[in-house]
Amino acid sequence: MPALVIAMLICLGMLGWPPAASAASVVKIASDDWCPYICADQSRIIGGYLVELTDQVLNSQGYQVEAIFLPLNRAMKMAEEGVIDGIYAPALDQRLLLSKPMAYSRACFYTLKDSNWRYHGLPSLAHQSLGLIADYGYDGGAFDDWLLTAKAQGFHIESNIGQTAGSTNIKKLLLKRYSILLEHETVMNHLIAVMRVDGSLRKAGCLEQALTIVIGVGRSNPNAHALVRAINTGLETIRASGQLDGLKTKYKISTE
Numbered sequence: 001m002p003a004l005v006i007a008m009l010i011c012l013g014m015l016g017w018p019p020a021a022s023a024a025s026v027v028k029i030a031s032d033d034w035c036p037y038i039c040a041d042q043s044r045i046i047g048g049y050l051v052e053l054t055d056q057v058l059n060s061q062g063y064q065v066e067a068i069f070l071p072l073n074r075a076m077k078m079a080e081e082g083v084i085d086g087i088y089a090p091a092l093d094q095r096l097l098l099s100k101p102m103a104y105s106r107a108c109f110y111t112l113k114d115s116n117w118r119y120h121g122l123p124s125l126a127h128q129s130l131g132l133i134a135d136y137g138y139d140g141g142a143f144d145d146w147l148l149t150a151k152a153q154g155f156h157i158e159s160n161i162g163q164t165a166g167s168t169n170i171k172k173l174l175l176k177r178y179s180i181l182l183e184h185e186t187v188m189n190h191l192i193a194v195m196r197v198d199g200s201l202r203k204a205g206c207l208e209q210a211l212t213i214v215i216g217v218g219r220s221n222p223n224a225h226a227l228v229r230a231i232n233t234g235l236e237t238i239r240a241s242g243q244l245d246g247l248k249t250k251y252k253i254s255t256e
Contacts, residue, residue: 029086031089038089102214115202119206129178131159132157142208
């Protein structure tokens, strides 16, 4: 058989072969422990509502996700530099291109059980010592703006960092290191249950505005717009399927 005919038959035969599966692009997204949104164990992310949802969202668009445990401030720097692609639940920041909302979280104030203080707007924070976690967003609005200059204005604010910052804050409140603690309600409910301190604390009011929970992608990332589009498209697919409600129930995330 002429060589040309053989070559043609080979080519025609190849057209019927299934295409080789292309490896999915890996998206590196980082944050620290903020369970039940992002749950970590021994400096390794192991699950959480936002982690599981992001996996589903990006898997549906042909991506694989590598979840990386990092302090939030370091994750922000690495996202800016393009070392990682994105951040789970960052503070709303102009350096990031943000996905559509994946949840909403309201931050509340907590005191010892015998306190009668209540939050009634920013003026009520005068003469109080406040504990919170550094680099986190709390409402993406008036409170976060106030926090930028509060120390310079003479307010006593103690910021903790690291994987155990949430539990450290509660321990310091119990030791009266400060009079009030600010934490997102869903996260605080998880910590109180794990630490078994429900009878020692009371909720004393919440910020007026809930924080929008998103995935942030560094604007300097050349694929930033494509990644955010993929997240948004996948999110709509997951929401339409009803799986989003199932995840919220699994991780006790408020549907408000």
